Every structure is written in structure tokens, then in C-alpha cells.
Amino acid sequence: MVKVKRIVANIATQDSAAAKHFYQDVLGLDVLMDQGWIVTCGSAQTMTVQLSFMSEGGSATPVPDLSIEVDDVDAALTAMTQAGFAIEYGPADEPWGVRRFYVRDPLGRLVNILSHR
DSSP states (O other): OOOOOOOOOOOOOSOHHHHHIIIIIITOOEEEEEOSSOEEEEOSSOOOOOOOOOSSOSTTOOOOSEEEEOSOHHHHHHHHHHTTOOEEEEEEEOTTSEEEEEEEOTTSOEEEEEEEO
16 A cells, blocks of 8 residues: 655746745745745645545635644734735634634635634
8 A cells, every 4th residue: 555645735826936925924834945946835844734625615615725724823814914915704713613714825826724723
């Protein structure tokens, strides 16, 4: 049996600088690799990797392209608004135990940023 070691979301863009600003500068991810044509952001620490298959985003919201769990969703919300990113949903305390908001990254992807309560 094959053991999956890593799953990477690949997002097409011609503006890796905008992506780096959103994911590195605002969300605090590390740039793990930058070859010019590919920039990989992540964490030097171990992350849990999951795939979710959704028919809706919950609470009658659209399915987000990415979900990113953070340690402090309110700090992330403040960082996003201070950086000028419009919040599209929330913040909301959901009945399944998360606090979250939706924001669109500069590449047009809908990102669900959440913390478990």
C-alpha cells in the first residue's frame, strides 16, 4: 500500500507576488520554495493535511476553495481587514464548533479561515 506523505494545493496565477503577500505577509506562512515559476508556502512545522468533499460551505455559504485553520481567527480577521481584503462572510460562530470567516485572496480564491472553539 502507498503512504501519502504530502498533499499540495496548486493554484494557477501569473501574480505570485500578490499570493506571497496574502499567504506569507498577512497569514504568516513560510515560503518553502521559490523557483520564480513556482512559489510554495507552508509551515516549517508539521501540518495536518486533509481533503474535504463538500456540497456546500455550511450555513448556506458557497464551498470555499481552501480552508486554513489558524490559532487565532480574530487576529487573522484583523490582519486581513488591515491589509485591505474584503470579508465575504462572517466572522461567525458556527454550530459545529468553529469560528470562521471567508475572504477572497488576490487570485480570486475563496478562503475559509477558521479556528476551533
